[in-house]
Amino acid sequence: MGKKLTLLIMDPPYESPNSTTALRITEAALRKGHSVNVFAYEGAVSLTFAEQKGHANPVKGTTLEQEQHPLPKEMVAGLFEMAQGDAKLNWVNCGLCVDERGVANWIPGPVRGGPGDFIKMVQESDNTVVIPTK
Amino acid sequence: MAKKILSIVDIAYRATLEEQDDTTLWFTAACKNAGADLTLLLTGNAVNYAVKDQKPRGLKFGKAEIPHPPHPQEDLKKLMEKGIGVFLLKEDAEERGIPSDSMITGIEPISRNQIAKFIDQYDLIWHW
Numbered sequence: 001m002g003k004k005l006t007l008l009i010m011d012p013p014y015e016s017p018n019s020t021t022a023l024r025i026t027e028a029a030l031r032k033g034h035s036v037n038v039f040a041y042e043g044a045v046s047l048t049f050a051e052q053k054g055h056a057n058p059v060k061g062t063t064l065e066q067e068q069h070p071l072p073k074e075m076v077a078g079l080f081e082m083a084q085g086d087a088k089l090n091w092v093n094c095g096l097c098v099d100e101r102g103v104a105n106w107i108p109g110p111v112r113g114g115p116g117d118f119i120k121m122v123q124e125s126d127n128t129v130v131i132p133t134k
Numbered sequence: 135m136a137k138k139i140l141s142i143v144d145i146a147y148r149a150t151l152e153e154q155d156d157t158t159l160w161f162t163a164a165c166k167n168a169g170a171d172l173t174l175l176l177t178g179n180a181v182n183y184a185v186k187d188q189k190p191r192g193l194k195f196g197k198a199e200i201p202h203p204p205h206p207q208e209d210l211k212k213l214m215e216k217g218i219g220v221f222l223l224k225e226d227a228e229e230r231g232i233p234s235d236s237m238i239t240g241i242e243p244i245s246r247n248q249i250a251k252f253i254d255q256y257d258l259i260w261h262w
Contacts, residue, residue: 008260042149042157115164122170122258123137130260132158134145 002033002087006125008118010133012043013072018131019047023075025129026089030079035088037121040110042133045093047072048106073107080109092117136171140256146179150204151193156183158262159209166216173256174213176241177223181230183210184222184237207238214240221252 011018026036054069083089092113098104122128143158150156166172183206190203214220224243
């Protein structure tokens with residue numbers, strides 16, 4: 001039977017390798033049949049913002065289509081697609097952090113919550129990893 | 135039984151002007167309200183949060199202002215009132231020239247050579 005891992009992440013997209021590290025940990029856990037709770041705090045709530053848009057790259061001279069700009073919202077959507085079986089993904093965006101940033105329009109999957117939800121996740125998980133902004 | 139959690143706050147004054155508080159201290163209070171068994175350890179520049187005479191002034195950008203500048207020392211007092219133990223790494227304060235009599239009361243200093251044993255008491259360590 002799979003285990004349950006809780007992650008708290010804090011960095012906004014396109015700022016730090018912490019974000020991709022957290023997504024990679026989540027992907028590896030889901031792939032191995034473990035369930036993952038993610039609590040997105042502060043800037044990390046923007047990872048799932050639905051209005052993220054790719055762009056052309058004038059330095060490389062590539063068009064929008066050629067660039068195929070990676071978008072964190074699509075990576076998170078990919079994780080939700082993986083979590084269709086026993087290994088579940090529960091993603092909670094900190095509601096107050098969302099309001100501060102105006103990023104309430106997010107992709108399907110995440111839910112709004114607060115620190116109380118995080119503590120519930122912690123109590124029911126086998127382990128918790130906090131990855132703060134440094 | 136609730137897991138025993140040690141939150142180590144090392145990064146200080148990150149976004150404190152926009153938030154009007156420290157996001158980790160705020161989160162610690164919210165988690166305590168939700169039933170968490172939490173202890174706080176201040177290390178690095180976060181030891182300055184214990185200094186009692188911090189007097190930040192509100193910033194103004196045209197008509198936009200920060201009306202309630204952060205007072206981390208007051209937030210620490212409130213955490214202690216909630217029953218959260220607050221500890222501070224003694225050497226980090228000494229290295230920054232912060233004498234113990236300049237700090238608010240109630241914070242327990244611990245030395246680097248006590249850290250391993252101290253950490254061993256907790257189920258989870260969160261290093262902010």
